[in-house]
Amino acid sequence: MISVNAELCTRCGQCLRVCTTEIFEMRDGIPAMTDGGEDYCIKCQHCLAVCPVGAITLNDKTPADCAPIGPLPSPEHMLNLLRQRRSIRHFQTTPVEPDILAKLQAALAWSPTGCNDHRLYAVLVNGHDAMASFREPTLRLLRWVVKTRIPQLISRRLNQVLKRILDGEDVIFRQAPHMVVVATPKNAPCADIDPTIALAQFELYAQTLGLGTLWCGFAYFAFRLFRHLRRPLDLPKGYRVGGVLLFGYPDITFHRATCPDPVLVKNISL
Ligand SMILES: Cc1cc2nc3c(=O)[nH]c(=O)nc-3n(C[C@H](O)[C@H](O)[C@H](O)COP(=O)(O)O)c2cc1C
Ligand code: SF4
Ligand code: SF4
Structure with a gap:
């Protein structure tokens, strides 16, 4: 109205x-x-x-x-944010403070969605015990797969990581103290894209709050494929996991940005 x-x-x-x-x-x-x-x-x-x-x-x-129109980061600061975002695989055990979690949670509201569908559903998993309810069954399943020796047949190059898995190392969740999972209804117009945008925005904002993040592709596939692994997420009916991001305070410091090769870009101008 x-x-x-x-x-x-x-x-x-x-x-x-x-x-x-x-x-x-x-x-x-x-x-x-x-x-x-x-x-x-x-x-x-x-x-x-x-x-x-x-x-x-x-x-x-x-x-x-509505919030008033405020100042934006300068182009230099924005470029620093993009260049200095790194995948963090070493996290401090210290949990993120509730007020910071609340800020991250609130910012999700401004994530654009196709046709403004806006039915994103985010689950924040907070703290070691809550993370363990996802970590332990996932790693148990992974160890079972490794013991079948099928991965070893696929590639010998996997041997090192497979040994670490059997030794009990958390190669999936990296002992991160937090995880955010974003889901959308299967029938949302851009169901395959909206969660990725939400998490891409989340990770940039998280970086400005001193946090580090890691896209967790393995957990994404595991939650999509195995009902028992995603059950603790308690998603609403008809919703599907669209992306998983680990986060927490980083336990590693980078001293410079990386130096990636430029992306191939084709310009079309008539
Ligand atoms: C994956 C995706 C696809 C979109 N496709 C279109 C589009 O084809 N045409 C269009 O006018 N807007 C498109 N939008 C813009 C959305 O309608 C818009 O984000 C939404 O209405 C919210 O408005 P806001 O981005 O200004 O907050 C798209 C947005 C997303 C995230
Ligand atoms: S002032 Fe302009 S934008 Fe506002 S309601 Fe009137 S016509 Fe619309
Ligand atoms: S579609 Fe958007 S701009 Fe148009 S009336 Fe609805 S809210 Fe306003």
Whole structure:
């Protein structure tokens, strides 16, 4: 439900212009929703955010609920963030403080989703004991696979890591004190992409809070394939794991950025 405060509205038309589903029209000089337009609203809140005088209220959201426009990191700082993000495989045992966890959790709300579906579901697993309920069954399964000797047949190069697995080393969860798992409904328009975007944003923000992260591809596949491993996540019905990220305070310091080869880029200009 959208309402426009006619006394505040200056008739600038920016709300009509910004609405991607074009469900606004001018009625008696005031923006109003077209008949049946409500059904096409994707609740992106662009109309709420664009109005220069704060005349629009959208459902229960008012301009006063929105954060003001604040300063952005400089391009240099942003590039540092991208360049200095590293996969962290050594974590301190110290857990992340509740107020920092709350900030990370709250920031997930601004993750874009295809068609603004916004039905992301995040599970934060916090602390050694909670992590153990995922770590132990996953590593048990992994040790069982190694004992079948099938991985050894696939590649001799795996021998070193297979020995570490049999010795009980946590090569999957890296003794991280925290993990965030993001899931989406299978029928979300961009179900395969939305969780990745959410976690990519999460890890950059985490870095600004002094945290290190590791994308955990093995846990992603393990949770997708084995119901008993994902059961403690207690996902809502119809939801599927879309990405897994480990995080915590890093127990390693990098003294410079890496120096990757440039990505091949093709420019098309006519
Ligand atoms: C995976 C993905 C695909 C998207 N595809 C389109 C698209 O094809 N066309 C479009 O206009 N917007 C697209 N969007 C933008 C979303 O509609 C937008 O993120 C959402 O409405 C929230 O608005 P915001 O990004 O301004 O917060 C896409 C977003 C994502 C994450
Ligand atoms: S919330 Fe988005 S889609 Fe809905 S009326 Fe506003 S701009 Fe249009
Ligand atoms: S953006 Fe705000 S001021 Fe401009 S026409 Fe829409 S409601 Fe009126």
